[in-house]
Amino acid sequence: MRAQGEWLTTELERRGVSRREFMGFCATMAAALALPDTAAAQIARAVGRTEKPILIWLEFQDCAGNTESFLRASRPTAADVILDVLSIDYHETIMAAAGFQSRENRDRPVKERPGGYIAVVEGSIPTGANGAYCTIGGESALDIARTVCGNAAATIAIGTCATFGGLPAASPNPTGALGVADAVPGVRNLINLSACPANVENLTALLVYYLTFKRWPPLDHYRRPLFAYGKSIHDNCERRAHYDAGQYVEAWGDAGHRAGYCLYKMGCKGPVTFQNCPNVRWNGGTNWPIGCGHPCIGCSEPDFWDRMTPFYQHLTGVPGFGVNSNIDTIGALAVLGVGAAFAGHGLIQIVKRAGDKAEPITPKAPTKGDA
Amino acid sequence: MARVIVDPVTRIEGHLRIEAEVDGGMVRDAWSSCTMFRGIELILKGRDPRDAWAFTQRICGVCTTVHAIASIRAVENAIGAAPPPNARLLRNLIIAAQAVQDHVIHFYHLHALDWVDIVSALSADPLKTSSLAESISDWPLSSPKYFAGIRDRVKGFVDRGQLGPFANAYWGHPAYRLPPEANLMAVAHYLEALEWQREFIKMHAVLGGKNPHLQSFLVGGMATPVDPDSQAALNTGTIAALQQLVANARDFVTRVYIPDLLAVASFYKDWAGYGRGVGNYLAYGEYPDDDTATPALFLPGGVIRGRDLSQAAPFDQAKVTEYVAHSWYQYQQGDAVALHPYEGETMPTYTGPTPPYERLYTEPDSKYSWLKSPRYDDEPMEVGPLSRMLVAYVSGHARVKELVGTVLKALNVGPGALFSTLGRVAARGIETQVLAEKMGDWVSALGANMAAGELRIHDNSKWDPSTWPADAMGAGFHEAPRGALGHWVHIHDGLIGNYQCVVPSTWNAGPRDAKGLRGPYEEALLGTPVADLQRPVEILRTIHSFDPCMACGVHVVDAKRREVARVRAV
Numbered sequence: 027m028r029a030q031g032e033w034l035t036t037e038l039e040r041r042g043v044s045r046r047e048f049m050g051f052c053a054t055m056a057a058a059l060a061l062p063d064t065a066a067a068q069i070a071r072a073v074g075r076t077e078k079p080i081l082i083w084l085e086f087q088d089c090a091g092n093t094e095s096f097l098r099a100s101r102p103t104a105a106d107v108i109l110d111v112l113s114i115d116y117h118e119t120i121m122a123a124a125g126f127q128s129r130e131n132r133d134r135p136v137k138e139r140p141g142g143y144i145a146v147v148e149g150s151i152p153t154g155a156n157g158a159y160c161t162i163g164g165e166s167a168l169d170i171a172r173t174v175c176g177n178a179a180a181t182i183a184i185g186t187c188a189t190f191g192g193l194p195a196a197s198p199n200p201t202g203a204l205g206v207a208d209a210v211p212g213v214r215n216l217i218n219l220s221a222c223p224a225n226v227e228n229l230t231a232l233l234v235y236y237l238t239f240k241r242w243p244p245l246d247h248y249r250r251p252l253f254a255y256g257k258s259i260h261d262n263c264e265r266r267a268h269y270d271a272g273q274y275v276e277a278w279g280d281a282g283h284r285a286g287y288c289l290y291k292m293g294c295k296g297p298v299t300f301q302n303c304p305n306v307r308w309n310g311g312t313n314w315p316i317g318c319g320h321p322c323i324g325c326s327e328p329d330f331w332d333r334m335t336p337f338y339q340h341l342t343g344v345p346g347f348g349v350n351s352n353i354d355t356i357g358a359l360a361v362l363g364v365g366a367a368f369a370g371h372g373l374i375q376i377v378k379r380a381g382d383k384a385e386p387i388t389p390k391a392p393t394k395g396d397a
Numbered sequence: 398m399a400r401v402i403v404d405p406v407t408r409i410e411g412h413l414r415i416e417a418e419v420d421g422g423m424v425r426d427a428w429s430s431c432t433m434f435r436g437i438e439l440i441l442k443g444r445d446p447r448d449a450w451a452f453t454q455r456i457c458g459v460c461t462t463v464h465a466i467a468s469i470r471a472v473e474n475a476i477g478a479a480p481p482p483n484a485r486l487l488r489n490l491i492i493a494a495q496a497v498q499d500h501v502i503h504f505y506h507l508h509a510l511d512w513v514d515i516v517s518a519l520s521a522d523p524l525k526t527s528s529l530a531e532s533i534s535d536w537p538l539s540s541p542k543y544f545a546g547i548r549d550r551v552k553g554f555v556d557r558g559q560l561g562p563f564a565n566a567y568w569g570h571p572a573y574r575l576p577p578e579a580n581l582m583a584v585a586h587y588l589e590a591l592e593w594q595r596e597f598i599k600m601h602a603v604l605g606g607k608n609p610h611l612q613s614f615l616v617g618g619m620a621t622p623v624d625p626d627s628q629a630a631l632n633t634g635t636i637a638a639l640q641q642l643v644a645n646a647r648d649f650v651t652r653v654y655i656p657d658l659l660a661v662a663s664f665y666k667d668w669a670g671y672g673r674g675v676g677n678y679l680a681y682g683e684y685p686d687d688d689t690a691t692p693a694l695f696l697p698g699g700v701i702r703g704r705d706l707s708q709a710a711p712f713d714q715a716k717v718t719e720y721v722a723h724s725w726y727q728y729q730q731g732d733a734v735a736l737h738p739y740e741g742e743t744m745p746t747y748t749g750p751t752p753p754y755e756r757l758y759t760e761p762d763s764k765y766s767w768l769k770s771p772r773y774d775d776e777p778m779e780v781g782p783l784s785r786m787l788v789a790y791v792s793g794h795a796r797v798k799e800l801v802g803t804v805l806k807a808l809n810v811g812p813g814a815l816f817s818t819l820g821r822v823a824a825r826g827i828e829t830q831v832l833a834e835k836m837g838d839w840v841s842a843l844g845a846n847m848a849a850g851e852l853r854i855h856d857n858s859k860w861d862p863s864t865w866p867a868d869a870m871g872a873g874f875h876e877a878p879r880g881a882l883g884h885w886v887h888i889h890d891g892l893i894g895n896y897q898c899v900v901p902s903t904w905n906a907g908p909r910d911a912k913g914l915r916g917p918y919e920e921a922l923l924g925t926p927v928a929d930l931q932r933p934v935e936i937l938r939t940i941h942s943f944d945p946c947m948a949c950g951v952h953v954v955d956a957k958r959r960e961v962a963r964v965r966a967v
Contacts (some may be wrong), residue, residue: 203435
């Protein structure tokens with residue numbers, strides 16, 4: 027087998043990716059990660075010499091939305107290289123093998139290289155009916171997650187179902203669905219990439235970060251990378267100026283809507299939602315939900331199916347629209363307001379979960395050089 | 398008799414298990430099981446029906462538009478909202494883009510590896526591959542150098558010793574019949590299609606903010622403003638961009654997908670004799686051409702029974718029922734009855750073995766799936782592109798008739814060949830071609846509306862729940878890429894009282910009913926050859942020809958739920 031760096035150089039050439047384009051990609055990634063310009067060279071060196079880490083992608087109570095998001099990786103030449111730098115040994119939606127042979131592909135790294143692979147989990151994990159709400163090859167999702175995530179160097183929970191339970195865990199949570207943090211407590215180096223689905227640009231950036239620094243990025247109290255979840259949608263929204271100027275959409279298709287006014291009154295949850303959609307956007311930077319005229323629904327936040335609904339009811343408890351408002355106060359009050367409205371909604375009760383405990387999860391010290 | 402179990406069935410959406418009895422190199426009986434349940438309809442109860450589209454959309458992230466469309470149609474039907482013409486055009490474009498992209502992904506990334514042996518491609522001669530490619534299409538990426546590059550890239554991948562998603566497959570199985578050059582060409586197009594789908598689906602980002610899970614749907618219309626004089630709305634620049642995306646799609650479908658389909662199919666014509674299935678075909682129809690309550694549809698709906706291509710009967714929703722005789726649910730009146738969705742009830746009741754388990758179907762009366770068994774007039778029905786194309790063919794759809802004729806002639810087979818594994822593959826391609834040709838008309842119509850000053854996107858008159866009747870019921874029908882989809886909603890005092898979905902993969906993948914009649918997957922597997930019990934690639938071919946989408950298939954009809962287990966984290 028050839029040296030990895032040599033392989034990458036050859037691979038880049040084969041794909042017609044010039045050195046210059048590749049460095050351009052690395053610079054973009056550095057910017058996405060909020061790193062200084064000098065980091066681009068470091069990223070390039072790291073990606074160039076890295077071993078091809080094994081990745082096992084598990085799907086449980088999922089819709090494959092994050093898998094589809096993954097297939098939309100949008101800087102084709104360079105991002106493809108990055109993805110090819112991984113060895114995706116198990117991924118039910120794309121893998122050629124089926125049946126017991128596919129399970130062998132999953133189990134081999136667990137047995138032969140414990141602590142030497144990355145697990146990705148898509149979808150929630152049901153705890154009801156002794157695991158019968160989701161089985162693969164006759165094994166329950168919970169058992170598979172315990173084994174695969176329990177032996178992984180790191181686990182990336184991708185999408186809001188895998189991070190916080192998501193839709194299956196929405197009230198009344200018929201199957202006892204949990205996110206990874208709650209279903210398999212204590213897994214090493216758990217990173218949450220919430221959102222419905224997660225934006226592939228953030229997955230790519232996370233993997234590049236890891237390949238570059240051999241450690242995982244700083245996380246917020248929900249174990250989400252700060253580079254992607256550090257600011258609210260509202261903070262970076264292209265319609266923020268209209269909010270500050272008191273210009274709001276009042277009805278779908280009205281003059282304000284056509285002019286791109288603020289969607290706050292139509293139910294936008296941007297002020298209480300933390301993600302980098304306004305910066306990174308979607309599908310290769312083509313657009314994002316607010317850009318196409320629909321409010322943010324808060325999909326990267328825990329329990330958003332319960333706490334952010336009804337989606338078209340505007341956040342309440344706001345002490346006054348306009349430039350003098352303190353948005354942090356608005357955000358805090360707004361969450362309370364939505365919660366209060368929700369509590370009055372007699373048919374639904376939130377099922378409390380372990381992850382809802384008041385104390386935040388403390389980000390663990392990164393483990394170096396595991397994979 | 399040997400029991401062959403394929404679990405997981407990969408290259409699908411969701412969790413599917415197939416158990417089959419094989420004797421004398423042939424499938425004698427089969428059981429289709431879905432092994433995942435979420436209970437989304439239970440979750441919908443008591444919520445704002447204007448939110449329902451976002452919940453049901455998450456039933457599936459592959460066909461990420463279909464449940465949103467069916468949901469807004471059902472709620473609009475219940476409350477009497479009338480989306481304006483622009484909303485209809487935007488929805489048609491979103492629906493067609495989903496179908497075109499989904500079908501191409503299915504052919505290249507989900508189904509192709511049942512027919513194409515990647516390892517064999519390594520021994521292909523690039524010069525001969527180029528000749529082959531140029532003999533079937535004028536697609537420009539066809540030089541010997543290009544194919545040599547693809548071959549070397551695959552070789553480099555193999556030499557590296559980490560096969561990743563291509564490891565441990567059925568490579569070298571005698572059922573793979575393509576010459577190395579055809580395999581190499583298909584591998585090249587597998588990679589090209591991966592790039593293509595990413596670019597084409599930007600259409601969804603333009604019209605829906607993002608893909609997957611577009612976010613521009615509204616009960617009563619769409620949230621994407623239309624205004625030629627605004628940079629924050631769909632404008633003439635958008636029209637130009639959409640026309641370009643449509644042109645690129647048409648180009649790829651016409652010059653790559655269809656020629657590949659015919660080339661690959663020509664080596665597997667015997668698969669027109671396998672996978673016949675239940676022989677009944679159901680389509681609701683799709684793509685409204687006007688804004689009346691009962692619009693003309695670009696692709697018609699109808700019912701074909703017993704492979705009789707002389708007529709398609711009109712669809713009557715009153716004839717839809719569901720059994721739970723072999724599903725992990727129970728009815729108050731027992732397992733013998735079938736209930737219409739409006740009268741449906743669900744009590745999830747798992748009676749299978751506690752995991753880990755070896756076998757699911759052990760006794761004749763075993764329940765073995767989270768899917769119910771939908772029936773139409775008490776008969777199992779196949780839904781999907783084949784059903785749509787057959788109904789359109791029988792109904793005299795000119796372009797469909799023409800293309801069906803072209804394909805049958807190219808493969809030198811008769812119409813009977815359509816009722817098969819190969820027929821499903823061909824019908825999917827024909828539909829993709831028809832839609833890729835049609836989409837430009839809807840973009841042009843949107844542009845014409847802009848020019849005429851028609852900028853409405855939403856019926857605001859029914860947005861406020863206080864305008865709704867205290868009690869309202871409605872149904873929404875849609876043709877998803879995988880087939881006929883229906884949502885039924887019951888609204889009480891502005892909130893969802895009951896919500897029901899009858900879904901394509903439930904029709905196709907459901908288990909036996911109370912009478913023991915097999916579902917379409919199960920029936921289609923009968924007679925399928927299995928040369929190697931350890932490597933049943935033939936089973937995958939027939940199952941994949943339906944394009945399974947299991948997350949969609951599992952749904953819960955809940956009219957009278959009383960109690961749902963609450964589980965706490967331990």
